[in-house]
Amino acid sequence: MIKVGIIGVGTVGTSVVQILKDNADVISARAGVDIVVKSGVVKNLNKDRGLDIKLTDSVDDILNDSEIDIVVELMGGVEEPFEVVKRALNSTKAVVTANKALLAYHRYELQTIAKDIAFEYEAAVAGGIPIITALRDGLSANHIESIMGIMNGTCNYMMTKMTDEGVAYDDILKESQELGYAEADPTFDVGGFDTAHKLLILASIAYGIDAKPEDILIEGIESITQEDISFAKEFGYAIKLLGIAKKDSDEVELRVHSCLIKKDEMIAKIDGVMNAISVVGDKVGETLYYGPGAGGDATASAVVANIIDIARSGKSTPMLGFDKPMEGKLTLKATENIESKYYLRINVSDRAGVLARITKVFEDNNISVETMLQRPASSGSANLLISTHTALEKDIQNMIKEIAILDFVNSTPVMIRII
Numbered sequence: 001m002i003k004v005g006i007i008g009v010g011t012v013g014t015s016v017v018q019i020l021k022d023n024a025d026v027i028s029a030r031a032g033v034d035i036v037v038k039s040g041v042v043k044n045l046n047k048d049r050g051l052d053i054k055l056t057d058s059v060d061d062i063l064n065d066s067e068i069d070i071v072v073e074l075m076g077g078v079e080e081p082f083e084v085v086k087r088a089l090n091s092t093k094a095v096v097t098a099n100k101a102l103l104a105y106h107r108y109e110l111q112t113i114a115k116d117i118a119f120e121y122e123a124a125v126a127g128g129i130p131i132i133t134a135l136r137d138g139l140s141a142n143h144i145e146s147i148m149g150i151m152n153g154t155c156n157y158m159m160t161k162m163t164d165e166g167v168a169y170d171d172i173l174k175e176s177q178e179l180g181y182a183e184a185d186p187t188f189d190v191g192g193f194d195t196a197h198k199l200l201i202l203a204s205i206a207y208g209i210d211a212k213p214e215d216i217l218i219e220g221i222e223s224i225t226q227e228d229i230s231f232a233k234e235f236g237y238a239i240k241l242l243g244i245a246k247k248d249s250d251e252v253e254l255r256v257h258s259c260l261i262k263k264d265e266m267i268a269k270i271d272g273v274m275n276a277i278s279v280v281g282d283k284v285g286e287t288l289y290y291g292p293g294a295g296g297d298a299t300a301s302a303v304v305a306n307i308i309d310i311a312r313s314g315k316s317t318p319m320l321g322f323d324k325p326m327e328g329k330l331t332l333k334a335t336e337n338i339e340s341k342y343y344l345r346i347n348v349s350d351r352a353g354v355l356a357r358i359t360k361v362f363e364d365n366n367i368s369v370e371t372m373l374q375r376p377a378s379s380g381s382a383n384l385l386i387s388t389h390t391a392l393e394k395d396i397q398n399m400i401k402e403i404a405i406l407d408f409v410n411s412t413p414v415m416i417r418i419i
Contacts, residue, residue: 002035002311005062007084008074009040009049012098012123015300016072017051020307027304031311038068063087070118070307073097082106089113094314096306098123098299104197108210111319119319120306125198126151126275128298129291130305135205135279136321142281144206147245148419149277150270151198153293154181154189155221155241160271163229163238169222181273191220192241192256199243199256202277205321206245207252207330217255217335217393223414224258227345227375231385232260235371238268239416251333260343260418336394341370341418344400346384347377349408357406358384365399367391381410387418 004020006013017037020027028034039054039062049055062068063084071088073095075081081102088095089110094117097103103110103124110119122132126149135144150156158172167175173190176182188194196218203209221241232239237260246253261268266288270276275293280286292298348354355374362369368389375383388396396415404412 002031002033002069002307003038003067004035004070004072004307005038005065005068006040006072006074007059007062007081008076009042009051009055010074011296012299012303013040013072013074014049014051015296016074016303017053019297019300019304023304027308031308033311035307035311038065059084059087063091063093068093070094070096070310072303072307073099073102074303075099076101078102078105082110085110086113089117089119092117094118094120094310096120096123096303096310098303100124100194100197100201104200104213107201107204107320114319118310118314120309121201121319122306123299123302125201126277126289126291127293127295128301129275129277129289129293130302131202131277131279131289132205134287134289135202136318139279139281139284139287140321142283143247144245145247145280145282147199147202147206147243147277147279148267149195149199149202149243150240150267150275151195151243151277151293152189152192152241153273153275154186155192155195156270156275157181157273158190159221159224159239159241162224162226163233164271166226168226169224187220190222192218195241195243196256199245199254202243203245203252203254206279207247208320208322209252209254209330209332211254211332215254215332217257217338219257221258224416225345225414227377227383227385228343228414228416230375231343231345231373234373235260235387236263237261237418238263240268240270242267242419244419247330248333250330252330253333253338255335255338258416260416262419265419336392336397338393339390340393341390342367342388342396343416343418344384344386344388345414346386346403347381347410347413348384349410350376350380350382351408354408355384357408358403361399361402361406362388365395365402367395367399 276290373385
């Protein structure tokens with residue numbers, strides 16, 4: 001019998017307990033052993049969770065229990081769970097976590113501590129989609145050329161509603177909060193940070209890159225308006241918040257931002273709260289992984305799958321996919337050297353000479369215009385909607401600064417990269 005202790009019996013933890021109980025017959029058959037939850041840690045012992053397991057408010061009751069074989073960490077946060085997981089591993093207990101923030105900052109330290117002790121984290125990226133297993137095991141014969149994904153259901157739900165129903169950003173954000181998709185402080189989701197944590201985990205498996213969130217380009221969806229969506233529709237694009245990892249020679253670019261992506265691309269068709277991740281391998285080509293990226297049962301399904309894997313073998317495959325470092329170590333590409341096409345929305349006073357001065361700034365920064373539209377805005381102003389040919393990130397950023405201080409420009413230009 002395998003005994004499990006769960007630290008953090010909230011929505012996901014409750015689902016883990018329930019799945020292990022409801023599907024005990026098939027789980028035992030697949031694991032080759034019975035798996036039971038011995039105890040769980042909660043903050044509030046007075047809250048009724050409807051579970052028939054022992055509950056405690058002390059992590060020591062699990063970490064010091066010699067009968068517990070696997071510790072499931074579902075606390076959330078970074079530093080406190082890091083200390084808890086270290087203690088579990090140092091006690092030779094296997095660990096399963098769904099904590100993406102923990103791994104975004106401490107995955108390499110935990111790999112060093114874990115060594116041959118099983119440490120699994122499928123639920124940390126894209127909920128119920130088995131992307132970790134696919135990338136680490138199923139595609140292990142490939143050099144990974146790129147990863148591109150919708151990894152935050154809240155943002156994808158909001159963008160879908162804005163696109164299909166013409167809802168304004170502020171209105172759909174409020175609705176998302178009322179539905180429980182977005183938190184009271186939604187910055188973590190709409191600002192792109194949740195996606196960035198997941199992207200960093202995938203990039204470590206694919207490329208061996210040790211980067212922190214502060215090292216990469218992270219932008220959200222906060223500035224997108226119906227003007228941008230109208231432009232996207234007119235030119236055959238959808239707007240999605242994407243996490244992107246792409247190998248370029250001996251460098252890897254990592255970035256999270258809103259993108260204009262052609263509507264006929266598979267990932268552009270993913271709507272609502274669903275997640276999808278495209279992985280391109282040099283031998284297999286493109287593969288696409290689709291499913292629910294959050295929710296108690298979906299995330300708990302991935303947690304239980306990791307528990308079953310550990311019960312079968314007693315150890316995990318290399319935590320980040322490598323028994324030894326790859327030869328010719330890849331490095332992180334500087335953000336300023338990323339190349340892309342770009343879309344810009346520039347609100348200007350509607351008067352003579354504006355277009356000539358704007359195009360001169362483009363020319364001075366070596367940026368070529370592909371399309372330009374002018375749309376009326378508020379009284380006496382207009383929106384210039386411009387797409388460019390491929391340009392350097394540093395040139396675009398410099399150009400935006402120059403345009404923003406022109407006397408006829410009414411606000412900082414909005415920029416979206418085009419995939």
